[in-house]
Structures are given as structure tokens and as C-alpha cells.
Amino acid sequence: MTDWQRVSADYDRCASEYIHALGRVEQMALPDRELIGQWRDSCSGPLLDAGCGPGHWTNFLCRDDREVVGVDLSEEFIGHARAAYPEAKFKCGDFSQLPLPSDYCGGILAWYSLIHTYPSDVPEVLEEFARVLRPSGSIFLGFFDGKDGEAFDHAVSPAFFRTLEGMGDDLRAAGFRIIQFHRRTDPDSRPHAAVIARKPNFFTP
Numbered sequence: 001m002t003d004w005q006r007v008s009a010d011y012d013r014c015a016s017e018y019i020h021a022l023g024r025v026e027q028m029a030l031p032d033r034e035l036i037g038q039w040r041d042s043c044s045g046p047l048l049d050a051g052c053g054p055g056h057w058t059n060f061l062c063r064d065d066r067e068v069v070g071v072d073l074s075e076e077f078i079g080h081a082r083a084a085y086p087e088a089k090f091k092c093g094d095f096s097q098l099p100l101p102s103d104y105c106g107g108i109l110a111w112y113s114l115i116h117t118y119p120s121d122v123p124e125v126l127e128e129f130a131r132v133l134r135p136s137g138s139i140f141l142g143f144f145d146g147k148d149g150e151a152f153d154h155a156v157s158p159a160f161f162r163t164l165e166g167m168g169d170d171l172r173a174a175g176f177r178i179i180q181f182h183r184r185t186d187p188d189s190r191p192h193a194a195v196i197a198r199k200p201n202f203f204t205p
């Protein structure tokens with residue numbers, strides 16, 4: 001079984017529990033809703049929710065007839081998301097080969113979905129994200145802040161901490177320009193980190 005097949009099987013197995021506990025945007029932290037809402041409104045063009053899980057953030061990105069697509073490994077999540085959020089499109093797929101054309105979208109949200117990618121494989125995923133993102137498009141990554149690359153005991157599937165510095169270096173190496181860093185620590189939770197980066201275009205590198 002490959003790494004992504006294991007992650008997919010782990011989420012398929014826990015999908016209904018996950019949807020119950022974390023599958024509605026109202027259950028998400030208010031600062032995250034604010035940040036993601038501001039980021040959504042700053043982007044133009046179609047948006048991709050990469051690793052969309054149950055699809056609640058994908059639906060949150062749907063405003064003013066904007067085209068939004070959620071992609072996830074888990075068929076259980078994609079089945080739920082299609083039924084729950086008919087305004088968005090959903091596709092089963094893997095980050096290493098996104099089922100989307102080059103230069104398709106103006107923004108990519110990858111909210112706690114790169115946490116299951118081995119840190120050594122993150123550069124390859126960022127290259128694939130850069131392929132489907134238009135020049136000047138924006139990427140917004142959320143993850144758990146901890147010793148860079150250290151594995152931790154995630155409730156569903158093995159996962160890895162990253163630092164803002166480590167993720168920032170990977171983004172720069174993939175050609176992105178860092179726009180914002182965020183950090184937050186909530187009681188009884190792992191520290192959170194998020195980064196917004198932009199794919200340069202020819203005129204404003």
C-alpha cells in the first residue's frame with residue numbers, strides 16, 4: 001500500500017466520525033473563518049480546496065457564483081461533500097497528480113491537508129500546486145506548528161509537524177513569494193500555523 005492509499009483508507013474508515021466532529025464550518029475556529037474569508041475575497045478566479053475532507057471549507061469558498069472545486073483522496077468524504085454542498089464541484093484525486101488543467105485556479109486552500117505528506121515529498125506537491133495555479137495566484141496552507149518534520153500521533157493517520165520557516169523555505173524553493181505568516185495557540189490544542197504565498201507573474205515577480 002502506498003502512503004496516499006493508507007491516508008485514503010484511514011480517512012474512509014473514520015469519515016462519519018470526522019464529519020460529525022469537524023464537518024461544519026460553524027465548528028471551525030472563528031479566527032480561521034475570518035482569515036480564510038479574507039483570503040477568499042482577495043483571490044480572483046476559480047478556487048481549489050486541496051484535501052477538502054467533508055467539503056465544509058469548499059462550500060465556504062463558494063461566493064458570488066465563483067467556481068470552486070474540492071479535491072480529496074477519500075471517496076467517503078467526496079460522496080458526503082457532493083450530497084451536502086451542491087454548489088461546489090468535488091473530485092477524488094491525489095496531490096501528486098491533481099485532476100485539473102495547468103493555470104486553472106486563482107487560489108489554492110490546503111487546510112491541514114499537507115500534514116499527512118512526508119516532509120521530503122512536500123516540494124513535489126508544491127510544484128504540482130504551482131502547475132494548477134495561475135500567475136499571481138495565491139496559496140493558503142494551514143498546518144500544525146512544531147519541530148520541523150517530526151511525526152506526531154494524529155487521531156486518523158500519521159502526520160508531521162512543520163515550522164513556518166521550514167514550510168516557507170519549501171514554498172520559496174518552489175518559486176512562491178511569501179505574503180503572510182500566522183501563528184495561533186488555542187487551549188488544549190497543538191499550535192497552529194498558516195502561510196499565504198503568491199505565485200509570481202512575469203510583470204510583478
Ligand SMILES: C[S@@+](CC[C@H](N)C(=O)[O-])C[C@H]1O[C@@H](n2cnc3c(N)ncnc32)[C@H](O)[C@@H]1O
Nearest residue numbers: 011051052053072073074093094095111112113
Ligand atoms: C486533517 S484533514 C483536513 C480536511 C479539511 N481540509 C479540513 O480542514 O477539515 C486532511 C485531508 O487531506 C486529505 N489528503 C491528505 N493527503 C492527500 C493527498 N495526497 N491528496 C489529496 N488529499 C489528501 C485527506 O484525505 C483528508 O481529507
